[in-house]
Amino acid sequence: MKDRIPQVKPVEIIYLDDIIKNDNYKIIYGYLLKLTMNEELTKDITQEVMVKAILNIKKFKGQSKLSTWLISIASNLYKDSIRKNKYTSSLSVEELSIKDYQNIEESVINKDTIRRMESILKDLPYEKRMVFILKNYYDYSYEEISTILKSPIGTVRSRLHYYIKKLRSLI
Amino acid sequence: MSLNHQKIQEELLDIYYGEKHMTEEIRIHLDTCSECATYWKELDVLKNRMSAYDREVEIDERIIGRAFSKSNIIVERKKNLKDLLVFAIISSLLLALLGLLIYMGYGKSVIIVQIILMVCVPLLIPFMIRQRLMEEEY
Numbered sequence: 041m042k043d044r045i046p047q048v049k050p051v052e053i054i055y056l057d058d059i060i061k062n063d064n065y066k067i068i069y070g071y072l073l074k075l076t077m078n079e080e081l082t083k084d085i086t087q088e089v090m091v092k093a094i095l096n097i098k099k100f101k102g103q104s105k106l107s108t109w110l111i112s113i114a115s116n117l118y119k120d121s122i123r124k125n126k127y128t129s130s131l132s133v134e135e136l137s138i139k140d141y142q143n144i145e146e147s148v149i150n151k152d153t154i155r156r157m158e159s160i161l162k163d164l165p166y167e168k169r170m171v172f173i174l175k176n177y178y179d180y181s182y183e184e185i186s187t188i189l190k191s192p193i194g195t196v197r198s199r200l201h202y203y204i205k206k207l208r209s210l211i
Numbered sequence: 212m213s214l215n216h217q218k219i220q221e222e223l224l225d226i227y228y229g230e231k232h233m234t235e236e237i238r239i240h241l242d243t244c245s246e247c248a249t250y251w252k253e254l255d256v257l258k259n260r261m262s263a264y265d266r267e268v269e270i271d272e273r274i275i276g277r278a279f280s281k282s283n284i285i286v287e288r289k290k291n292l293k294d295l296l297v298f299a300i301i302s303s304l305l306l307a308l309l310g311l312l313i314y315m316g317y318g319k320s321v322i323i324v325q326i327i328l329m330v331c332v333p334l335l336i337p338f339m340i341r342q343r344l345m346e347e348e349y
């Protein structure tokens with residue numbers, strides 16, 4: 041690690057090691073993939089998240105979990121990319137690793153449902169999608185999500201409720 | 212949907228996602244109201260359906276490698292910029308000092324000092340080379 045990036049103190053090297061630890065990498069990548077629904081974009085932003093984390097490691101004082109800090113960076117970078125209109129979402133259902141279903145028929149139904157859901161989900165505002173992903177897949181509390189996304193807790197709660205309502209209308 | 216059911220379902224959503232605890236009142240309501248009981252089950256169905264998006268992530272070492280090289284380039288660039296800034300400040304200060312000296316009427320002396328420096332500094336080079344060679348021998 042030391043020869044990968046110079047000018048860092050020993051404590052910072054420990055954090056740098058943590059950044060590339062499997063779990064953190066998987067969390068950032070998985071979060072961004074669900075958010076962007078686009079493999080290429082996910083790779084780009086994951087790389088940017090790591091660059092930003094490496095350069096700003098001095099600002100991380102261990103006040104939260106490292107993964108939370110990284111998720112927060114990832115969210116900001118995704119917001120930036122949306123604002124710049126750089127990317128559009130496009131992840132085909134085939135690209136998704138649909139979990140092993142008992143039979144083909146069920147798999148077809150599920151693919152169809154997912155395809156239908158996906159097209160509608162893409163049209164929903166990304167702020168609501170972020171809240172849902174953080175809650176549903178990563179079990180963050182409203183309070184933690186509010187810190188990550190810098191939104192009031194009430195807004196976080198209403199976004200989740202809105203999103204679930206939309207999802208329910210799809211299934 | 213009556214306001215009561217709607218309110219209960221909002222509570223149920225918070226309970227499902229671990230933000231609130233199940234109260235006795237809601238539990239009783241769930242047992243007696245089929246509408247809210249269906250809603251509660253639907254939350255589970257929803258979670259299962261959405262788990263299709265939760266795929267196994269494979270680590271791409273190239274992304275990590277590129278992130279580190281990009282960070283190094285940025286750090287290097289920042290350092291270069293800092294050096295350039297320091298150089299610009301020092302040269303401006305020297306230039307200002309010279310200007311001040313000339314303005315104060317020391318122009319002639321400044322030129323003489325400069326000529327001496329231009330002649331003497333190259334004469335020092337052999338000594339500097341000798342010094343370096345001696346250092347390298349150690």
Ligand SMILES: [Zn+2]
Pocket residue numbers: 215216219240244245246247248
């Ligand atoms: Zn009810």
